[in-house]
Amino acid sequence: xxxxxxxxxxxxxxxxxxxxxxxxxxxxxxxxxxxxxxxxxxxxxxxxxxxxxxxxxxxxxxxxxxxxxxxxxxxxxxxxxxxxxxxxxxxxxxxxxxxxxxxxxxxxxx
Amino acid sequence: xxxxxxxxxxxxxxxxxxxxxxxxxxxxxxxxxxxxxxxxxxxxxxxxxxxxxxxxxxxxxxxxxxxxxxxxxxxxxxxxxxxxxxxxxxxxxxxxxxxxxxxxxxxxxxxxxxxxxx
Numbered sequence: 244x245x246x247x248x249x250x251x252x253x254x255x256x257x258x259x260x261x262x263x264x265x266x267x268x269x270x271x272x273x274x275x276x277x278x279x280x281x282x283x284x285x286x287x288x289x290x291x292x293x294x295x296x297x298x299x300x301x302x303x304x305x306x307x308x309x310x311x312x313x314x315x316x317x318x319x320x321x322x323x324x325x326x327x328x329x330x331x332x333x334x335x336x337x338x339x340x341x342x343x344x345x346x347x348x349x350x351x352x353x
Numbered sequence: 354x355x356x357x358x359x360x361x362x363x364x365x366x367x368x369x370x371x372x373x374x375x376x377x378x379x380x381x382x383x384x385x386x387x388x389x390x391x392x393x394x395x396x397x398x399x400x401x402x403x404x405x406x407x408x409x410x411x412x413x414x415x416x417x418x419x420x421x422x423x424x425x426x427x428x429x430x431x432x433x434x435x436x437x438x439x440x441x442x443x444x445x446x447x448x449x450x451x452x453x454x455x456x457x458x459x460x461x462x463x464x465x466x467x468x469x470x471x
Contacts, residue, residue: 277460279462284444284465284467285464286357286359286446286448286462286463287397287446287448287462330397340387341399341460342399343389343396343399
C-alpha cells in the first residue's frame with residue numbers, strides 16, 4: 244500500500260500559484276500518481292495523472308522527481324473557485340484501488 | 354472526460370427500509386466500479402470493488418449482506434443499503450474505471466448520493 248501524505252490545509256490568495264506537495268515514499272513501480280479535487284457534497288473531480296517527470300494539462304501541472312517518492316501539484320493563478328479539498332493518490336499496483344488520505348483543504352482568499 | 358452519473362442524488366428514508374443507489378457510466382464501458390462512503394469533514398472510504406459479471410470485493414469491516422452490490426452490465430452498478438439505520442446516513446459516491454483492474458486507467462467519480470435515514 245502506497246500511503247500518501249500531504250498538508251492538511253493551505254491558504255492562498257487569488258492570482259497566486261499554489262503548489263501542493265505529496266509524499267509517497269513507498270510507491271510501487273507500477274503505481275501512477277493521481278490528483279483529484281473535491282467540492283463539498285460533490286464527487287471528486289479528476290485533475291491530473293502522471294508516472295514521472297512533468298505532466299501539464301489545461302488546469303494544472305504535476306511534477307514528479309526521478310525517485311517518485313513525492314509529487315507536486317501546481318495550480319497557476321488560483322481563483323476563489325479553486326477553494327476545495329485536493330487529494331493525492333497512488334494507485335495500487337494490483338487492482339487499481341484508490342485509498343484516499345485526508346487531502347489538503349485549499350482556501351483561496353480575495 | 355468520462356461521465357458518471359448517480360441516482361438518486363439524495364434520499365430520505367425510514368429506519369429499517371432498503372435503499373438502492375444506481376451508478377452509471379454514460380459514455381464508456383466500465384469493467385470496474387468502486388463504491389465509497391464519506392462522512393462529514395472526512396475523506397472518502399472505499400467500501401467495495403465490483404467487476405462486471407462477478408461478485409463484489411468488500412473492504413475489511415464492510416458488511417456485504419448489508420451493502421449489496423450488483424454490477425450486471427458494463428454501464429451500471431447498484432448499491433443497496435438493506436435495513437438502513439441512522440448510522441448509515443452518509444454521502445455515497447461511486448467511481449468507474451475502464452480497465453479490468455483499474456490499473457493505469459483513470460477513475461471517474463459520480464456526483465454522489467446523500468442518504469439520510471430517520
